[in-house]
Amino acid sequence: MKQFREAVEARDADAMRELLADDVVFTSPVAFKPYPGKAITSAILRGVLRVFTDFRYIREINDTGGRDSALVFEATVDGKRVTGCDFIHVDEEGKIDDFMVMVRPLSGAQALAAAMGAQFDQIAAEAAAEEAAKEAGR
Template identity: 60%
Template sequence: MHPFRTAIEARDIDAAVALLAEDVVFRSPVVFTPYSGREAVRPILQAVIQVFQDFSYLREIGAEDAADHALVFQARVGDKRLEGCDFLHAGEDGLIDEFTVMVRPLSGVIALAEAMNALLTDPTHA
């Protein structure tokens, strides 16, 4: 099992962030411009753990020693069910340097975008 999957399933954001390269590039399913850097990704991971309900990884694609992995998941945001995939690429140091998330269907993406925007723009969000 990929260590990132293990960390997310345990809801351990610190462990998940520790697996990211300092200059990781994160591509979100809801914004065009990628996020750059480990500390830019931390609040996104913290928020998504709160937003996703009934989250579970369904399968993992990629050899244990491969640089590329795909983690297929399902979740719910409010009354919208969604499916998605975390595409991870590790650099030579073993840290994740590229992280792309794709989500479907469109109704799930919209619900995710609205919930994430509300959480990340809330001044009381820690």
């Protein structure tokens, strides 16, 4: 998905958020349960921006129907080099409704789990604030 790739490469968290469907489901490479919802998904993506360094996409694979994409990336987290893939599905409106990430090697996934774990209180607080703002705006 070209728009998401450009938003990530620009480190534009607002643009990334705008591409998410309200009912997006995020599946982490290091957590057992998926995370449903735009608020938590956008907060997780902001956390990822904080922990990944030297991030770059190296390949983009799209289906012929234009609804499924795989974005292969390389990054460093806590001194460990990781290779990963963002698997993205978009709904009929072109919004991301399914987002799954996989990373390798195991040592990189472990470093990512530790780094994101250290971010999780902030991630949860950001998601709660976004949900509260959404409720207040209704």
